[in-house]
Amino acid sequence: MAASASSAAVTVVDDSSPGPFEGPEKLLEIWFAPSEEDVVARNLPLKGGRKGKERWTGLRQVEKSVWDNMLDEVCCKVLSVIEGEEVDAYLLSESSMFVWPHKLILKTCGTTTLLLGIPTLLRIASETCGFKGVWRCFYSRKTFMFPERQRGPHKDWTAEMSFLDKLFENSSAYTVGRMNGDHWLLYITPPSDDVLLPHALESSRALPPATHDTQLSALSASLDTTPSAFPPRRAVQPRLIPSRPDQTLEILMTQLSPAACKKFYHPSSDTPYASYPAEPVAADGDAHALGAKLSDDLGLSAILEGATIDSFLFAPCGFSQNAVRGDRYATVHVTPEEAYSYASFECNFDFAGLGADADRGLETREAVRRTSESLQDLVEKVLAIFEPAKMCITLFVSDEDEDDAGIEKNARAHEGMRQLLNPHLEARYERVDRILYSFDGYSLIFAAFQKKDR
Template structure:
């Protein structure tokens, strides 16, 4: 779970009943943080590998939608992809600007990322909505009312989320995610810290092994300077969360060859947008962008295709689905360079091509779907290794 003063991301796997936690989360947001409602909600998942093993509302997409509709209004739900094959399910709600809490938004960049060992009490204190924990009211508003956010005078960073869901990992890739005391041929009996019969399974060791594996595979380098929480399970399995400011990445791996699966999700600046003007904006900084002599800002972050290539090199999947969400907002002031609208989501490189030419020689695309929602564009694509059956 990733928590910012204005946003929460909750990602689970297996048979975790994620939706059943929403009422409690919404109550905490209301009673403790003072939010009057949810500005916008996104819920998505891939087709379940073992739908019969799911519990609660997750047994069926219709049940999930019905459960969510009891909590949110004016929702829309989509099935993206082949109904008789791999597809992706999406539930979202429209923006509700009447529930924004501007001071929480202003505070979002003032809280440093917590370390995995940070006590819960310390986290709760850091996210408090007491006056001492939030920035002071702006000079224009000394009456105690919440100050409104001023229009930004610089381009806002695009909100873009990449998700790569991979299956049928190569045997070599699967072996990387087994505990040293195990192997695909002879996994050790599963133990937990509650039953520490195997000293290698204690939390501290699992974190240390996970951190080393992350370094060895190059995952640590994907988000330099991030706070990482990596965990190598016994007998196998891997999980990692990384956060740096408002940027995050999360990785989950189930390496058993019979049903191997890996997921990678992040909201990095991919450098996928063309350059745009920030003339007259001194001191403007953007993660993944560089200020060029007070004029054009050009992407210096690695491209989306480079990031996808790195991820696929680690997991070597035979099949994968890739989704890319990109916000569709124009730059502040309506100016975006010579073409006027090329900063829109449709200009993002991922909307044109997700894989580089080298990867396209190894993978064929079996599905590609584009959607435009209110404020966002989505591309969904399915790839499989050439020569593999669909």
């Protein structure tokens, strides 16, 4: 049951109460610098206190206990951590967090209050890591299934935009797709030396930690402090070290088949679906061991070949997985209750193997062909596991420089990436939407599909 806190603008919902679970995630990505190399070049102070690795710089020097405090405000917990060579992957009770020296991705489901953690995140980046601004910010989510169960600014897209606009400047917000159907919401800032409003960092430092009872109106008022009340920002010289080329695919799937749903129930569950795995590690086995076996059996581990993988099978049901390979990441989350089933697959692995070839000047048409084929192959493998009746696919692609050669190369790449389904899948799914956006430094391809036999 939902209960409203007295005299508060935040509706408090107990996730443990009976009722549907919100599978679609909120996704925040904040860049404090354009690249890891830029962080090293700045010679920022090392105050994080994280022990054991001299190579940890930027955000990676922050200790887990510090992240725990921030995640308490978001209403989720750390289950386990992959300490990769170039990125740390935190598996959370509600989805995932990935930390590089220069950026952070936080993805949370359920009724988590992701945006309420941003002020503390800004304080950590400033006080612990020495970052004095934000390079760029992305926030996105699919439409919620049960918006009335959300808390704080997450009950409404307008409220989310308003909250973010109190922190960031020069932003743009988009509704991508049909308003009366499946659509995707995006808030984005352009790359800049600092996209924080002049008062945002100082205001964030003055705020107490957010809690379930935090009044949204009071929090917003604190962030609305007049900029002139603070000293002017010191000008920071722009950094010209670019980030590595990136291509991020996200597949958001709903109405999974009953056969797919039953695979994600814990063997100790008393539901009729608790028949998988056929040979469980143990009836009350370790959630990580069960998750690893499930990942192997379903073929997820094979899709993410060469990666370090961390999987977790929840009781009575649900599945989460993180994977890292070099500086690349992947994450999978499943809510298998049949009435509101949902699964997400997000990944920026270089499946086409173009990393080395790009430096050798691989001909653009060949690169586009290989990329398109690898994307289609990946989508087919993912859909074979989850068998959704409906899905939205987003593909973010970093763009070349905006000279004539770069524009031509981008145009060819966009054309090649429009075809996200191979002919076999096109026979089973009809496309109900396809949209292309161009942003500063990135292009976005959005497509929505549904099964033809529905």
